[in-house]
Amino acid sequence: MSDPAIPRFAAMQLVRVAGAAMVIAGLLAANDRIPLGHVAGAVLAVAGLFAFALGPKLLARRWRSPK
Template sequence: MAERDPAAGRYAIMQLARLGGMAMVVIGAAMLGGAIPGPHELAIALFICGAVEFFFLPLMLARRWRSPKE
């Protein structure tokens, strides 16, 4: 039985982090636009946190999982 490549699982986690961030941005933007009812402060927080998650979380994960230099 072939062993699973840990890089494939890590790649999937990074893409799920991007997807989650994108969902937060979309929900925050919909709340800001009035399509979804909710507090204005929550909409801004969702939008900003989602953008940070989308752009920076995959980079932080990749840096953490980087192979050590020999």
Template structure:
């Protein structure tokens, strides 16, 4: 049985986090515009969380998983 490369798994996790962040932003925009039967404030929260998932969380994960010097 071959061992899996931990870098490939970490890369996949970072990409999934980014993709979910974009999905949160799109869903938040739809909710904030009134296209769903949810309150607009929930849409704004989804947009904020999605932006953080797209731009901040991947950098934090990459810094955490960086190879030590």
């Protein structure tokens, strides 16, 4: 029984975790905790927010069964 939903669910969760990690790294960079720069940290944090919020939804839409 090879259910394609299991690896797809795992991929969606991996995108969400990666987005959260990007937000954390961006906030750390924006506060000079890691040497990346303020602007790069802010860009990384915003990109992480979009990946966290929209990434799984876009993947689910892409993998949706045809009607």
